[in-house]
Amino acid sequence: MKKHFRLRAALLSLVMLVLLVAIWQVATQPRQPAAAAAPVDAEYAALMGQPVGNSGASKKTNGFPTPAQFAEVAARQLSDPFYDRGPNDKGIGIQLAHSLVRVAGGYLLAMLVAVPLGFLIGTSPLIYKALDPFIQILKPISPLAWMPIALYTIKDSSISAIFVIFICSVWPMLINTAFGVAGTRKDWLNVASTLEVGPLRKAFRVILPAAAPTIITGMRIAMGIAWLVIVAAEMLVGGTGIGYFVWNEWNNLSLSNVIFAVLVIGIVGMALDMMFATLQKKVTYAE
Template structure:
């Protein structure tokens, strides 16, 4: 056997005191996790502690955190109960609201991106439509509800329309800004290689404007969730908004607070979902 083969066959001992490779990889991951998780947990614990102290004081108008858990434990422990009609668990209430949001928001995404591309590409469309958009987007969401109820004669499509008309404006505006900010070099290259309209749309326009578009989509999904909660308070039926209003009429303050916590968590998850999709599509260039 050659000398080089003999040396290669000998396993060299690990350097004394050197950490294993697996441990070396885990340390940065744990530090990153701690940096992102510990600060919000600390703030949350502080706020819950203040809430508990204030709610436990004599004469407090609102219940403490422990009292909310005690009063609404059945809702927490059984989120999927169904006793028929509107008497269902919070999970079904939230899913009913999310279904309406899915319909209204999806329509807003399709129409908003299409109109945003039109306004961003055409100066004539910008001059003609932008003033109309600026007027309509200032109308409060609930102001559309009587008109939609009169037009659709049904509460469910009316709520979907309110979501649509509320969330479409940031999508239009951000998309149009993204289209107008496409570098001229991209347009010139598209002309040189003679891309047709459809190829230019998919290969140049959408990728270049995607960070702006997803910024609008994140704002839009937040507005969608806000709009459905407010609309459901008036239209009734199954939904987290009506659950909150019905709890108020029954003086169930603890149930209201629990529902508000769920609303906030779901809204946060919706925003994180759209942000994650945007980060994946734009390879990390989308805002937020």
């Protein structure tokens, strides 16, 4: 029954994909340019590389790509993803690697801070009350709002991006860890106390297994936010990364490359989420 349901869902997804591609194809069909265009429309068409008025071109030559044009660009990018022809011309693989390294650095730092501190907050109501005002003030601040401060103090764009990932990843992990630890069943803790289990062993053998599903949920949310933020951060700081690739290709008026990069961002984000979803299933138990 479950296998049949998955097959039907996959077929429905395939039908939706075909429908979207068909709409895309119809929407990007070449068309005759207008004989005369308003100044604003003419300026926009010139910016996008489209013919303006009686410029000699009979049809739309580029701009938003057709599915065939996009497939051609995607095949070219994937055929050599690690080429390096200078600062502003690197393959999608190199740009993606830079982004993943930054995300990994900031995320691991956040995990090293958030999980132990979340344990402490979850086990101590006093520390929770003391730290709660700071958490409530800092949590709503947009991670990108920290970028100017990071650039001024750190004076390195890559490390500043790592700091932004750290500051956006720490809150979901901290809050979910504290919630999971505080929600550990009291009878389990009472049994551990009856057996005179030490604090360290109680933390690893009782509290951590009970709180693990909630902690992994926080880590999963944090990874989604981190991957979302790194793209915007790299657009601001420039240099390397998938976000910079998107911005640079937009400046080059290559919408095909922009759409390809957006698709890559989505696929990588989905892969990262699936990784944490698998981990979450492994640590979740049925009562």
